[in-house]
Amino acid sequence: MDLQPTLEGERLLLRPLREDDWDALFAVAADPLVWAVHPAHDRWQEPVFREYFANAIRNRGALAVIDKASGDIVGASQFYDYQPDEDGRGPSVEIGFTFLARSHWGGGTNREMKRLMLAHALENVRYVRFRIGETNLRSRRAMEKIGGKLTARRQQEIKAGQPSTNVYYEIDQAGFASGPLSS
Numbered sequence: 001m002d003l004q005p006t007l008e009g010e011r012l013l014l015r016p017l018r019e020d021d022w023d024a025l026f027a028v029a030a031d032p033l034v035w036a037v038h039p040a041h042d043r044w045q046e047p048v049f050r051e052y053f054a055n056a057i058r059n060r061g062a063l064a065v066i067d068k069a070s071g072d073i074v075g076a077s078q079f080y081d082y083q084p085d086e087d088g089r090g091p092s093v094e095i096g097f098t099f100l101a102r103s104h105w106g107g108g109t110n111r112e113m114k115r116l117m118l119a120h121a122l123e124n125v126r127y128v129r130f131r132i133g134e135t136n137l138r139s140r141r142a143m144e145k146i147g148g149k150l151t152a153r154r155q156q157e158i159k160a161g162q163p164s165t166n167v168y169y170e171i172d173q174a175g176f177a178s179g180p181l182s183s
Contacts, residue, residue: 075098090126
């Protein structure tokens with residue numbers, strides 16, 4: 001599976017994240033409200049975001065989200081943890097580490113981005129996984145709106161000594177084909 005495709009929709013262009021995207025992406029990420037309900041709520045701070053950005057580049061699954069009307073980077077998302085067949089259910093991949101500028105909350109940006117990413121992924125895998133902080137109600141509601149099915153809860157450490165409970169959602173090929181993002 002190509003983890004860094006270029007995907008184009010009506011309003012968005014998703015393309016591989018590049019080193020020279022740092023300034024534009026950090027300008028979006030530097031807003032503390034973007035991270036207020038996220039388990040890594042300090043990601044708006046430059047040293048913390050530098051680590052996120054370096055990992056995104058290194059993992060080669062990150063996509064810059066570009067508003068086609070303005071040409072501006074308005075966020076990022078990633079494909080990661082591709083599994084050829086981890087549980088006998090077929091291949092899967094995770095979509096996550098997603099954030100958008102507040103100017104693009106509501107109004108369909110997240111929906112279009114997820115539709116593009118899911119359509120690409122589900123050409124290559126049987127199902128897509130999403131991991132969300134349990135208290136991140138904004139992201140959980142968004143996941144439910146696009147047809148994600150809650151499958152599990154797990155506690156993990158996001159940083160040494162900082163436990164966090166995540167919830168896991170899935171969308172499979174059949175759910176995508178018949179769900180709210182199919183059109």
